[in-house]
Amino acid sequence: MTGLTLPDRWWRPDDDAALRAELNREIGRGHPLRRRIDRVEARFEASDDLVVRLDDGGYALVHPTWSGHRERAPFPLCRLLGDAGAASAAIAGWEA
Numbered sequence: 001m002t003g004l005t006l007p008d009r010w011w012r013p014d015d016d017a018a019l020r021a022e023l024n025r026e027i028g029r030g031h032p033l034r035r036r037i038d039r040v041e042a043r044f045e046a047s048d049d050l051v052v053r054l055d056d057g058g059y060a061l062v063h064p065t066w067s068g069h070r071e072r073a074p075f076p077l078c079r080l081l082g083d084a085g086a087a088s089a090a091i092a093g094w095e096a
Helices: 016-026 084-095
Strands: 037-044 050-054 059-063 077-082
Touching: 016 037, 016 050, 059 084, 077 084
Parallel strands: none
Antiparallel strands: 037 050, 050 059, 059 077
């Protein structure tokens, strides 16, 4: 996870491709992450939340619905986090 610092309760998933596929199924037109996810960087152990790296180098926190089908905005819920430094700080504060 280049440049991104995450607390211990987050880990890098082995199933990045499967997680991206699920997000791509869920994210519909008008969603801020539509066609922007490069990879899944981390998954939180206590929930289904994911940190994704975006096509512009920024990061976002996403809570997938795991429905397996296209959702209507604003689902899946997400929060744009900014660059690696801002994302690291936001995640540390979110978990606290």
